[in-house]
Amino acid sequence: MKAGIVVFPGSNCDRDCFHVLRDVVKIDVAYIWHKSTSVGEIDLVVLPGGFSYGDYLRCGAIARFSPVMEAVERHARLGRPVLGICNGFQILLEVGLLPGAMLRNKSLRFVCKHVHLKTENARSMFTTRLEPGEILKIPIAHGEGGYFCDERTLEELEANNQIAFRYVSETGELGDEFNPNGSLRHIAGVLNKEGNVLGMMPHPERSSEQILGCEDGRKIWDSILEAYR
Amino acid sequence: MYKAKIDVTLKESVSDPQGQTVLQSLRSLGFQNIESLRVGKHFEMVLNANGQEKAESDIKAMCGQLLVNPVIEQYTVRVEQV
Numbered sequence: 001m002k003a004g005i006v007v008f009p010g011s012n013c014d015r016d017c018f019h020v021l022r023d024v025v026k027i028d029v030a031y032i033w034h035k036s037t038s039v040g041e042i043d044l045v046v047l048p049g050g051f052s053y054g055d056y057l058r059c060g061a062i063a064r065f066s067p068v069m070e071a072v073e074r075h076a077r078l079g080r081p082v083l084g085i086c087n088g089f090q091i092l093l094e095v096g097l098l099p100g101a102m103l104r105n106k107s108l109r110f111v112c113k114h115v116h117l118k119t120e121n122a123r124s125m126f127t128t129r130l131e132p133g134e135i136l137k138i139p140i141a142h143g144e145g146g147y148f149c150d151e152r153t154l155e156e157l158e159a160n161n162q163i164a165f166r167y168v169s170e171t172g173e174l175g176d177e178f179n180p181n182g183s184l185r186h187i188a189g190v191l192n193k194e195g196n197v198l199g200m201m202p203h204p205e206r207s208s209e210q211i212l213g214c215e216d217g218r219k220i221w222d223s224i225l226e227a228y229r
Numbered sequence: 230m231y232k233a234k235i236d237v238t239l240k241e242s243v244s245d246p247q248g249q250t251v252l253q254s255l256r257s258l259g260f261q262n263i264e265s266l267r268v269g270k271h272f273e274m275v276l277n278a279n280g281q282e283k284a285e286s287d288i289k290a291m292c293g294q295l296l297v298n299p300v301i302e303q304y305t306v307r308v309e310q311v
Binding site for chain 1: 239242243244246247250295296298300301
């Protein structure tokens, strides 16, 4: 399996993703410059975190018009995996590969801390290595992570099992005090209907090695790898 | 030439914590008569267009493609010839 990490001006988690995929997960990995009109011969596209185009206008609003995004959309339509992390998730929302939009955190503050996630869908290609309901500890770092969509879309997400992760307590309880950004129904990660596009605000690349205090993110990379075997 | 003023705000159905915070701040300054407050974005644009209608339709297209996210935002436009 080979992964490609898209680099936008202002991406800042691209190298972390590259390091984890090459040195920890041990797969082939390449950078894809945002001006490229092709993603090349790769299986997994990663849209990394950061502040593409300075987050001007709205997070991800400018990046979604980068030339590479047409290639990313084609890749997704072929049923191949696309993972958007943090700013990558925001870009997937702006480009319409995932439904909904991001609002400023309810607290109006940038939040950077470890959170707990409950695995809501353990059958997608991003979560096969997880048990249904499994709790993951993964850090977030964002100012605009309040997931929002209209009522009808929300019902569709629930009905189609498109909510991948929700923010919970360490023991898996739902509650506003465990929701770091005011996301609707505590949503932390969303899949497209086909299940090959995942957007998540938490950063699995920052929690894939014990030296960083937690390896839970590794299970997401390993799931994708397993789906490709 | 035309001058356009575009106001973008969060939809009524979307909570606006920034607006709430500003509202509370104004109330604490003694302005108790505020009913509601929403914070938004304002764009001012000068553009060339072949007639008012064309200017308005161009701006509508710009809002649809980039300036506004219809999932969470709504907008109003004023266009005048300058």
